[in-house]
Amino acid sequence: MPRRVVVTGVGLMSGVGHTAEETWKSLLASQSGVGVITQFDPTAFDCKIACEVKDFDPLQWFEKKEIKKLARFMMFAVAAADEAVKSSGLQITPENCEQVGVYIGSGIGGFEVIEREHEKYLKGGPGRISPFFIPATIVNLASGHVSIRTGAKGPNSATATACTTGAHAIGDSFRLIQHGYADAMICGGAEAAITPMSVGGFAAMRALSTRNDEPLLASRPWDKDRDGFVMGEGAGVLMLEELEHALARNAPIYAEIVGYGMSGDAFHITAPSEDGDGPYRVMRNALKDAKLAPEAIDYINAHGTSTPLGDVMETKAIKWAFGDHSSKVAVSSTKSMTGHLLGGAGGLEAGITVLALRDQTAPPTINLGEPGEGCDLDYVPNVARPMKIEYALSNSFGFGGTNGSLIFKHWVA
Numbered sequence: 001m002p003r004r005v006v007v008t009g010v011g012l013m014s015g016v017g018h019t020a021e022e023t024w025k026s027l028l029a030s031q032s033g034v035g036v037i038t039q040f041d042p043t044a045f046d047c048k049i050a051c052e053v054k055d056f057d058p059l060q061w062f063e064k065k066e067i068k069k070l071a072r073f074m075m076f077a078v079a080a081a082d083e084a085v086k087s088s089g090l091q092i093t094p095e096n097c098e099q100v101g102v103y104i105g106s107g108i109g110g111f112e113v114i115e116r117e118h119e120k121y122l123k124g125g126p127g128r129i130s131p132f133f134i135p136a137t138i139v140n141l142a143s144g145h146v147s148i149r150t151g152a153k154g155p156n157s158a159t160a161t162a163c164t165t166g167a168h169a170i171g172d173s174f175r176l177i178q179h180g181y182a183d184a185m186i187c188g189g190a191e192a193a194i195t196p197m198s199v200g201g202f203a204a205m206r207a208l209s210t211r212n213d214e215p216l217l218a219s220r221p222w223d224k225d226r227d228g229f230v231m232g233e234g235a236g237v238l239m240l241e242e243l244e245h246a247l248a249r250n251a252p253i254y255a256e257i258v259g260y261g262m263s264g265d266a267f268h269i270t271a272p273s274e275d276g277d278g279p280y281r282v283m284r285n286a287l288k289d290a291k292l293a294p295e296a297i298d299y300i301n302a303h304g305t306s307t308p309l310g311d312v313m314e315t316k317a318i319k320w321a322f323g324d325h326s327s328k329v330a331v332s333s334t335k336s337m338t339g340h341l342l343g344g345a346g347g348l349e350a351g352i353t354v355l356a357l358r359d360q361t362a363p364p365t366i367n368l369g370e371p372g373e374g375c376d377l378d379y380v381p382n383v384a385r386p387m388k389i390e391y392a393l394s395n396s397f398g399f400g401g402t403n404g405s406l407i408f409k410h411w412v413a
Contacts, residue, residue, distance in 0.1 A: 080234075102157075143156050165345075
């Protein structure tokens with residue numbers, strides 16, 4: 001019999017807050033974090049906006065000599081993991097460290113380090129490349145740094161499944177605890193890809209919004225005037241823990257994780273299938289894993305990127321998976337405020353979903369004036385909604401057709 005798993009800690013770093021509670025407060029207030037890019041000069045770019053983490057001071061977490069060894073996504077991961085561990089109250093000791101693991105992924109990794117070191121190479125040759133270049137870029141070093149800092153010696157891994165990364169890391173960690181490979185897992189995703197090559201690359205695909213004169217209005221999932229997603233950055237990390245282990249130490253319990261689904265589109269490297277087959281199947285698989293009927297779900301934190309094709313596809317998939325209940329379930333996209341964190345999105349949005357369960361409030365989809373054609377669900381427009389939420393689902397879909405869905409249950413002590 002698989003063991004039950006609960007969420008005992010949440011750590012969030014986003015463009016609307018440096019902590020879980022700051023982020024949550026901003027979302028409930030319908031505040032967008034989108035603005036003109038400051039990390040490089042965007043003058044020559046079609047897209048000049050992003051949802052940056054503002055006023056981030058790495059010296060709050062690292063000594064000055066450490067910072068040059070780290071990519072920005074690693075710093076975000078460490079900061080969010082630090083909050084998740086502290087909020088859980090779990091003391092990682094020599095006695096329990098082998099049963100505590102780390103599973104934090106990133107879709108792209110240290111993109112800004114790659115760009116910086118390549119520029120140094122072009123100007124000065126290979127002798128200018130930093131000895132910290134490789135360990136400052138590779139995806140699994142977020143998990144590595146968190147493990148080293150916390151002393152967690154259990155399973156240590158990382159996902160790199162595009163925009164589904166964070167969801168897969170949490171779902172895989174859920175499985176590890178269910179089947180006894182760990183008693184607790186520090187898990188989620190982190191991303192910091194607001195760089196010239198990244199923004200330029202996504203813009204070349206015509207994936208990004210170019211509403212440069214109105215950045216606060218640019219991310220507008222399901223709206224008829226949506227024109228692409230807005231890049232975000234940050235991290236979302238959860239502490240998952242086996243239920244009896246958590247109860248034995250009187251841990252704070254935010255929610256229970258009860259279902260995890262995966263699927264593949266087998267369709268296209270970037271475009272979703274028009275009928276929403278892959279996302280339909282991933283939600284169906286999560287419901288099956290949780291042993292729930294579709295009618296049990298009260299709230300969905302959607303992938304909802306604000307792209308013309310993706311938003312219609314997800315709407316179709318929700319209708320297919322939930323049938324008549326699709327008109328009754330509340331569906332919102334918090335990317336309308338945080339932007340799209342790519343590999344960090346699933347972690348951030350899982351954390352937001354857990355807080356929605358805790359506070360029995362659905363966060364809104366802002367900038368939704370008039371829904372576009374084919375977008376006709378209850379998207380919790382513009383204002384947060386207090387409501388009964390017993391079960392909530394979080395969706396993540398990535399390039400290559402990789403999908404993940406997580407289902408959480410409201411916890412009553």
